[in-house]
Amino acid sequence: MATDTMVRKTSGRQTKGLTFNPTRPAWKEPVSPLYQAIKAVVLGLITLSIVLPILLVVSTSLADDQQLVAAGGYVLWPTHPTLQAYQAIFSGQFMFRALGVSAVVTAVGTVLALFVTITMAYATSRPVLFGRPVLLMVLFTLLFAPGLIPMFLMVKQLGLLDTLWSLILPGIFGAFNFVVMRSFFMNIPQELIEAARIDGASDVKILWKIVLPLSKAVVAVVGLFYAVGFWNAFFNAMLYINDQTKFPVQLVLRNYVVQGGGLADQLGIASTPPPQSMQMAIVVVALLPILLVYPFLQKHFNKGVITGAIKG
């Protein structure tokens, strides 16, 4: 990506019109307005198809009764924004608890996952005793999956059913994240590590003082991947959790929005705000954390952390 933009920048010349960034190479023929227009329409429609549903949901969750009724259930822009739907869903313990469960699972899960992934990736990134067989042990997981029922029996056997550990432990290691992390570690100049060894640093110290400070970007990306994964998981909860007080947000979303369960009954309130806006409020609660961390995730995409690992 870097060389690509460099070529364009050095051989660019000034153009006017639709392009904001005048980096067109001299040899490129000018684009016809028709072609340009078609492209703009295609890009516009794609953007709209993604932005519109999200806007619709956020706006409807904030709209007041009168506007909702007048508009027939949906609004694209709330004229008198109100938080009554949010007050309603957070009126009982139910939604707070769900949010708490999701937050704990995500936080604890991400920390444990980073610990397991970093240690494993570093230990197999150099030629050490048992390094090769352990690496093959990981790579085999890409080929085969144990299957849903044996996993369920295992979680049951470990006594994790109906505990938050059943949502955390099965997800604390992912082969893809391991590969990303390991290939990053392997690209760290070996001279640095060798020098530290000669100076008598232990492997743990090398990892902590030399490798990790150089790997902040990949740790951030992999950590965010794990966090998003834990936050988004719903099937684990459906499989392992029966106790309603341990439902994460995604399962609440599934039960009361996708399946359309009686939300007002569950919350123990008379449905004062229209059910539609309460449902939308739950959707927003599930969506918001992703939207908040997304800019941080996005920042690293173009640094080649992920694509480098995929290609390498």
Add this chain to the structure above:
Amino acid sequence: MSSTTSEAPSAPAPEHAAASTGPGKFRGGKKKASAVAKQSFAGRSFKVRWKRDRQMLLMMVPGVLFLLLFFYIPILGNVIAFQDYQPFLGIGDSDWVGFQNFVDLYFNPDFWVALRNTLVLALWQLVLFFPVPLGLALIVDSLMSSRIRRWFQSIVYLPHFLSWVLVIALFQQVLGGAGLVNNELRHLGLDALPFMTNPDTFPLLATVQLVWKDAGWAMIIFLASLASIDGSLYEAAAADGAGRWRRMWHITLPGLRSIIILLLILRIGDILSVGFEQFLLQHDAVGPGASEVLDTFTYFAGVVGGGWSIGAAAGLAKGIVGALLIFAANKVAHRLGEPGIFSKKAG
């Protein structure tokens, strides 16, 4: 010599890097490297290496423990596919029935429905989903303004990070029976259309959902390959009078050839996995006739229906055939001279 040194030719090859990283670029270098490696590792006794690598071994413990508990021991749990498993008896005391569960599976019409749906959905995904990221990548790559480019990329990557529950909820709000589009249709005095509940059009709906969620993200790998095409090729071709379309045909597409072939082969190798949560979530709305896939069959027959053994048999059959297909696909990729997902020199 090794991937580290080939990137920085001026640096002398350090002992560790030469022994560890990447496949050797030319024979002589590799020989020398392995000679160095021999000197520094193989000459030492197991005890010395154990002492030297103690901390590294310690660091492998959490990961290995995880793999044993949540991968390798559960794999052994698949033996219940050959049992009449009863939860109160456990694996130890349940009766062994040989291949009876697989025979039952063969005579179970629901299993064949699930298999057919899986293959139909895979075909739809191959035809409708596969080309979209490539097309998107070509459009994005042709954008001159880096600001528009960045914005567009930010927006189309976003749905990949939304959960399937959220995606289905969003689709319901727009296309569902009480959703935005049907509201508008009723306003106009037209009949509402059952986008989300019609079993006949479900494969199309499911593929559209997949495109919405993941096409943008799948584009990232094509963009990386596009960026690695040498820009001077385009310049030279343009100087020789090749127009936009000729350049795309003779430079861009050949440059993407290997990644397209690789992804295509991998997708075909993974044909039995079309997704799980997406179909589980819409199982009630559309009905099992259209939305039951192999993975949901395992769940409903095994966990919900209590047929643990037949569910495990379906899961095991799928897992083994799937692994063989991936393995075969990888072989084909090697045959075509492409790297594949894993090579003999893994890592």
